[in-house]
Amino acid sequence: MSHIEIEVARYAGVCYGVERALGMAEKAAVEARKPVNTLGPLIHNPLVVNDLESIGVGTASSVSEVEEGTLIIRAHGVVPSVVEDARTRGLDVLDATCPxxxxxxxxxxxxxxxxxxxxxxxxxxxxxxxxxxxxxxxxxxxxxxxxxxxxxxxxxxxxxxxxxxxxxxxxxxxxxxxxxxxxxxxxINTICSATQERQDSAAELAHRVDAMIVVGGKNSGNTRRLAEICTAACPKTHHIEDASEIEPAWFDGVSHIGVTAGASTPASHIERALVRMRSLLES
Structure with missing residues (x-):
């Protein structure tokens, strides 16, 4: 199956807002002398959340769970009262809400x-x-x-x-x-241009390929929408969270595979999917 072509969508993967939030969290973890927690998952990608935990960034489900240190407001934003509550409790609030x-x-x-x-x-x-x-x-x-x-x-x-x-x-x-x-x-059309770019390029690619792989969190709204868009154009669309989910049977009778990823999917996750696909196709 080594003759199969793999093509990545022109716009795919992590957007500015997510990249900014991740950078802020990673910097806070390096500089912190007290605990660092995000209020809920920083982004909708369980693998990324696990990576953050490995460098000392925890996840709190509510402000009351955090006794001291830094509380990071996730990229999705929160209601104003949450920020006020955190500051009243003496927490250092780091606002990573997407601009x-x-x-x-x-x-x-x-x-x-x-x-x-x-x-x-x-x-x-x-x-x-x-x-x-x-x-x-x-x-x-x-x-x-x-x-x-x-x-x-x-x-x-x-x-x-x-x-x-x-x-x-x-x-x-x-x-x-x-x-x-x-x-x-x-x-007031507040749809993010990055979201639009990813959706348009995914749709364009899905119309030209035999199978699509959509990489990103199963709990990510924008990634699920990419999967829906791709499925409408290419019935053989598979939404994966991790490269290990890819199955060789997906590529039977296929000559052209498209790949896209949600705005909360780092480039490294896309690369892992590509590596696994190439390995399966060469075996």
């Missing part, structure tokens, strides 16, 4: 301040969405599909922001329905 997520926070606050009924297009319960809702106050609703709008009073002007890792299609579907229901609609 693009902060833009969503600012946009949500501005729309609410200007009197808009806020709609957040995103995944209910996702840490990023919870953080956005915390900045929006009580008068906001999370919508993932147009049908979710049925339970919302849309009698006044409506403002929209988007979870950074959502697809343009998901936003367009909700906006199209809102356009039918309200005369005063303001949409």
């Amino acid at each position: 693009y997520v902060k833009k969503v926070h600012n946009a949500a606050e501005r729309l609410v301040r200007e009197g808009y009924q806020l709609i957040v297009v995103g995944e209910s319960g996702h840490p990023e969405v919870e953080g956005i809702m915390g900045h929006a106050g009580d008068d906001a609703h999370v919508v993932s599909v147009p049908g979710d709008l049925d339970a919302i009073d849309l009698s006044r002007k409506v403002g929209v922001v988007v979870q950074t890792t959502q697809t343009p299609g998901a936003l367009a579907d909700v906006v199209a329905e809102l356009s039918k229901r309200t005369m005063d609609l303001r949409v």
Whole structure:
């Protein structure tokens, strides 16, 4: 099977916000004289979280679990009250919230301040969405599909922001329905350009190959969406978290394999997948 071509998507793997957060955590671990913990997983990639633990960066599920030292706010961001609570407890707060997520926070606050009924297009319960809702106050609703709008009073002007890792299609579907229901609609497209680039390049590649490998955390929303996009174009799509999951049977009858990875997937994880694939194909 050595004649099989392997091609990596033009845009794949770790984005600026994740790279920045990882760098901040690693630097804190090196410089710290007291415990260093992240509030929840720094990013949605269990392998990376394990790597951080190996250098002394722990994971706390709540502020109350951390008695001293540094608390790192993860890339997804949190509600403002969490930061206030941590500082009140005397913790050193290191804010690794992605700058693009902060833009969503600012946009949500501005729309609410200007009197808009806020709609957040995103995944209910996702840490990023919870953080956005915390900045929006009580008068906001999370919508993932147009049908979710049925339970919302849309009698006044409506403002929209988007979870950074959502697809343009998901936003367009909700906006199209809102356009039918309200005369005063303001949409601030806060989808991250890195997310868009990865989705577009993954879709382009998936249309040209016989099989796709999507590398990244199974708990990563943006990686799962990449897998969905690839599956729509290439039914032989496999979402893996670790290179060891790759099976040789996936490549039977295949001549061209595409590889992409979520924005929380370091380059080293992609390389491990490539090494395993090449090894399997040469055996």
